[in-house]
Amino acid sequence: xxxxxxxxxxxxxxxxxxxxxxxxxxxxxxxxxxxxxxxxxxxxxxxxxxxxxxxxxxxxxxxxxxxxxxxxxxxxxxxxxxxxxxxxxxxxxxxxxxxxxxxxxxxxxxxxxxxxxxxxxxxxxxxxxxxxxxxxxxxxxxxxxxxxxxxxxxxxxxxxxxxxxxxxxxxxxxxxxxxxxxxxxxxxxxxxxxxxxxxxxxxxxxxxxxxxxxxxxxxxxxxxxxxxxxxxxxxxxxxxxxxxxxxxxxxxxxxxxxxxxxxxxxxxxxxxxxxxxxxxxxxxxxxxxxxxxxxxxxxxxxxxxxxxxxxxxxxxxxxxxxxxxxxxxxxxxxxxxxxxxxxxxxxxxxxxxxxxxxxxxxxxxxxxxxxxxxxxx
Numbered sequence: 047x048x049x050x051x052x053x054x055x056x057x058x059x060x061x062x063x064x065x066x067x068x069x070x071x072x073x074x075x076x077x078x079x080x081x082x083x084x085x086x087x088x089x090x091x092x093x094x095x096x097x098x099x100x101x102x103x104x105x106x107x108x109x110x111x112x113x114x115x116x117x118x119x120x121x122x123x124x125x126x127x128x129x130x131x132x133x134x135x136x137x138x139x140x141x142x143x144x145x146x147x148x149x150x151x152x153x154x155x156x157x158x159x160x161x162x163x164x165x166x167x168x169x170x171x172x173x174x175x176x177x178x179x180x181x182x183x184x185x186x187x188x189x190x191x192x193x194x195x196x197x198x199x200x201x202x203x204x205x206x207x208x209x210x211x212x213x214x215x216x217x218x219x220x221x222x223x224x225x226x227x228x229x230x231x232x233x234x235x236x237x238x239x240x241x242x243x244x245x246x247x248x249x250x251x252x253x254x255x256x257x258x259x260x261x262x263x264x265x266x267x268x269x270x271x272x273x274x275x276x277x278x279x280x281x282x283x284x285x286x287x288x289x290x291x292x293x294x295x296x297x298x299x300x301x302x303x304x305x306x307x308x309x310x311x312x313x314x315x316x317x318x319x320x321x322x323x324x325x326x327x328x329x330x331x332x333x334x335x336x337x338x339x340x341x342x343x344x345x346x347x348x349x350x351x352x353x354x355x356x357x358x359x360x361x362x363x364x365x366x367x368x369x370x371x372x373x374x375x376x377x378x379x380x381x382x383x384x385x386x387x388x389x390x391x392x393x394x395x396x397x398x399x400x401x402x403x404x405x406x407x408x409x410x411x412x413x414x415x416x417x418x419x420x421x422x423x
Contacts (some may be wrong), residue, residue, distance in 0.1 A: 073123075076116035080140035083109040089134045089156050098127035101150065110137045110146060117143045134236075157233040158182045160243065164229040165281050165352045169318040171227060171247075172203040175240050179203075182236075203240045212248045216255060219271040225278050225350025226251050254356050262363045271349065277358040278350035282311035285382050287357040292386055294365035296373055305371065307340040315351040377403040 085108050092101055098121060106114040120143070121127045131153030137146060160178045162171055176198040207223040220226065227247035234243060263273045276297060284293045300307050313331045316338050317323035332339075338347040370386040372393035377400055387393040 073116045073119050076113060077120050077143045079112075080142050081110075081112045082140045083137070084139070085110055086137065086139040089136055091134050091156075092130075092132050092150070094132040096132065098130055101130055105137075105146060110141070111143055117147070121147075156236055158236075159231050159233055161231040162227070162229045162247065162353065164285075164355050166229060167315060167318055167352050168204060168207050168222060168224045168227070169200070169323075171353070172200045172207065175203045175243055176200050179238075179240055179243075198240060203244075206241050206244055212245065213252070216252070216260070217269070217271045217274065219269065219349075221349060223248060225274040225352065225354055227353055228254055229353045229355060255359075259359065259363060266363070272346060273359065273362050274354055275346050275350045276362040277354040278352045279307070279309055279311070279347075280361050281354050281358040282314075282352050283309060284384065287361075289384060290358055290361035291364060291366040292368060292370065293373065293384070294361040295368040296370050296386065298365050299369065299371050301345065303371070304344050306342065306344045307346075309340045312338045312340045312347050312351055315347075374400050375403075 090105070090108055090110065092104070096104075099118060102111060102114045102117050102121075105111045111117060125147060129151045130147075131151060133150075133152070133154040134156035135149055135152075135154055137149060141149075158178075160174065162174060166174070179198050207227075208221075210217075210220045210223060210226075213220060213223065213226045217226070223244065227244060228250035230247075230250055232243065232246055232250075234246070259273065260270055263270050268276075276294065279297060280290050280293050284290050297307060310327055310332075313327055313334070314323060316334055316336045317327075317331045319336075319338075320334075332341055335342070337343065338351065340347060368386070369388040372387040372390065373384040374387075374393065374396045376383050376385045380403075385396050387396065
């Protein structure tokens with residue numbers, strides 16, 4: 047009798063082991079099986095404090111996980127549910143449950159990126175920020191009464207750039223934030239409003255500004271405001287760091303001789319201020335009466351005309367030693383670099399070549415526009 051009892055117990059143990067083995071095989075197989083879903087392009091938000099079972103349940107309802115049972119069994123045995131973090135997730139498709147759990151341990155936050163190129167003005171930046179916020183921000187950033195999204199205009203964003211309190215310790219003369227929002231690519235989270243992006247850009251400028259630059263400016267008889275103004279002129283005139291110190295030398299040589307700087311980018315800036323910039327400098331832009339018109343007035347403009355980079359600030363503080371007072375685009379290289387001259391006669395010859403080249407460029411542009419306007423001909 048005892049013998050048969052022992053045999054029965056043994057058979058039950060074997061059967062139990064088989065069941066457990068089969069169950070374990072089922073769990074591990076399910077955890078390693080890729081599953082296709084339709085939410086790969088969408089963010090799925092996991093709120094802080096959500097229980098693991100609720101997280102898995104949500105991912106099942108979203109179709110990211112096919113079956114939540116093996117996932118929960120895995121978490122209760124080999125897994126660690128405490129590692130699941132709140133965040134905004136994008137799950138690629140196909141994806142295995144094990145890969146899903148690995149993603150959930152990252153605690154990802156949804157971010158979008160906004161790029162502010164070097165040399166952008168406050169008018170360019172306000173337009174870029176308004177477009178970015180209107181396109182990327184969620185509905186909850188809308189008005190309290192109707193819940194509809196706020197539509198930001200360039201003017202709305204521009205008005206927020208008049209607060210200079212963040213840079214007053216560097217430049218007490220600044221009338222707005224022109225020159226003090228650092229050009230770069232910024233990551234922002236959903237719901238970020240224009241002022242926060244502006245503050246982030248100013249914060250980046252402050253990180254770049256070295257305290258010794260204030261002392262260096264004073265040693266040259268300049269204020270930080272003047273240094274940033276000169277840097278903005280350099281920034282808009284040359285995209286090549288290696289020639290910016292030479293451009294700076296031309297600016298300082300002209301200032302010392304009382305010669306108007308004649309920098310056309312100041313006229314572009316005026317056109318943007320007046321809301322009439324169309325991509326071409328017109329005679330009316332050159333003739334306009336404005337303290338920013340460096341063709342008609344000697345000295346520096348009242349303030350910066352664009353965002354600036356470290357390269358341009360350093361060039362403004364450390365100009366090359368030259369006798370150059372002229373420069374013009376090098377049409378032979380046609381890469382945006384310049385030719386520099388001390389002689390007016392040499393400059394006029396190079397300028398004539400530039401004007402011929404410019405007329406060819408304009409003619410080609412007109413021809414292309416006409417071709418686009420008359421398709422099929």
